[in-house]
Amino acid sequence: MPRIETRGRLAPTPSGWLHLGNARSFLLAWLWARKAGGRVIMRVEDIDLGRVKEGLRDQALEDIAWLGLDWDDGPHAGDPPGEFDQSMRFALYRRQLDKLISMGKAYPCVCSRKDVEEASSAPHGDDGPIYPGTCRGKYRTALEAEEKTGVKPCWRYALNPGEHAFHDEIKGDVRVAGATLGDFVLWRRDALPSYQLACAVDDGVMGVTQVLRGDDLILSTVRQLALYRDFGLTPPQKWAHVPLMKAPDGRRLAKRDGDLSLKALREKGVRPQRVVGLCAYSCGVIAAPRDIAAANLVETFDIHGLKDRPMPSP
Ligand SMILES: [Zn+2]
CATH class of the missing domain: 3.90.800.10 (Glutamyl-tRNA Synthetase; Domain 3)
Structure with missing residues (x-):
C-alpha cells in the first residue's frame, strides 16, 4: 500500500482580524505538517456570509504569509475566490x-x-x-x-x-x-x-490527514467524526487540540483584543520573527522568548512537547 502523504491545513475565518492566538494555532498546524514532510492546504472558512467582512480574507492570507508560513494548495491574497473558499462550495x-x-x-x-x-x-x-x-x-x-x-x-x-x-x-x-x-x-x-458539515466535508474531500486547532473545538471533532462515516469519506487520522492562548494578563484572548491583532502589530513595526518567537515560547516550542523564523522551528518541533504559558506582551 502506498504511504499516505501527510496533509495539514490552515483554515482562517475572515470575520475579524487574525490575532496572536490564531497565529499560534496556524504556526503549530504548519510546523506539525512540515515536520512530517507533508503538504499544507489553505482553506478560507467563509460560510457564515453575514459575518464575513470585505477585505478580511486577503488580510488573513497576507498575515499568515507574513508570519513565514507557506502552503502548497489554496489561494493567496488578491486571488479570486475559488475551490478553497468555502463560500464557493455550497x-x-x-x-x-x-x-x-x-x-x-x-x-x-x-x-x-x-x-x-x-x-x-x-x-x-x-x-x-x-x-x-x-x-x-x-x-x-x-x-x-x-x-x-x-x-x-x-x-x-x-x-x-x-x-x-x-x-x-x-x-x-x-x-x-x-x-x-x-x-x-x-x-x-x-x-x-x-x-460542522462544511468542515467535515472539506477535510474529507481535501484528503486532510491531520488537524490541529483550538481545544474549544474538541467536541466538534466528535460530531465531525460521525459525519465522515456517513459521507463515506476517510477522516483525518491525527488530531491535536491545543489550549487557547491566554493574554499577557492571563485572560483568554478574544477578537476584541484589537491591539493583539496581527494587523495592528504589523502597523506598529513588530517583525514576524518576533511574533513567531512569542507564539513558540507561549506553547513551549522554544524555552525562552527570542526572535526566530518559523522555518527554523521545523526540525526540533515535537507535537508531544507542547506547554501552555501566557503570551508575553509583544
Ligand atoms: Zn426541533
Whole structure:
C-alpha cells in the first residue's frame, strides 16, 4: 500500500482580524505538517456570509504569509475566490446534506433557540443548550415541516446517543456520550451550511490527514467524526487540540483584543520573527522568548512537547 502523504491545513475565518492566538494555532498546524514532510492546504472558512467582512480574507492570507508560513494548495491574497473558499462550495455541501437526508440521518427541525432552551433540562454544552430531539422523526420533508408549522426548518443530524471516542495527540483518549452533545445543526434555516458539515466535508474531500486547532473545538471533532462515516469519506487520522492562548494578563484572548491583532502589530513595526518567537515560547516550542523564523522551528518541533504559558506582551 502506498504511504499516505501527510496533509495539514490552515483554515482562517475572515470575520475579524487574525490575532496572536490564531497565529499560534496556524504556526503549530504548519510546523506539525512540515515536520512530517507533508503538504499544507489553505482553506478560507467563509460560510457564515453575514459575518464575513470585505477585505478580511486577503488580510488573513497576507498575515499568515507574513508570519513565514507557506502552503502548497489554496489561494493567496488578491486571488479570486475559488475551490478553497468555502463560500464557493455550497453545491458540494448541499449534495452531502442530501446524502444524509436520504440515509435518514438528517431531519428538519422547526425549534427556535428559545424552544430549545425551554425544552432542554440538561446543562448547556459547548454549543449552547443541548437539543433534546423534539423534531426527530416528526416530519418527512422540509416542506412538510414548514407547511405544518409555518416555520422554515433547519436540518439536524441524528447523532448516535452512545459513546463516541477518538485519540488526541495532546489530550489522549477522548470519550463522549452522544447524548451529551445532542443532535446538531447541519444546515441553517437561513440556507447556510453549518460549520460542522462544511468542515467535515472539506477535510474529507481535501484528503486532510491531520488537524490541529483550538481545544474549544474538541467536541466538534466528535460530531465531525460521525459525519465522515456517513459521507463515506476517510477522516483525518491525527488530531491535536491545543489550549487557547491566554493574554499577557492571563485572560483568554478574544477578537476584541484589537491591539493583539496581527494587523495592528504589523502597523506598529513588530517583525514576524518576533511574533513567531512569542507564539513558540507561549506553547513551549522554544524555552525562552527570542526572535526566530518559523522555518527554523521545523526540525526540533515535537507535537508531544507542547506547554501552555501566557503570551508575553509583544
Ligand atoms: Zn426541533
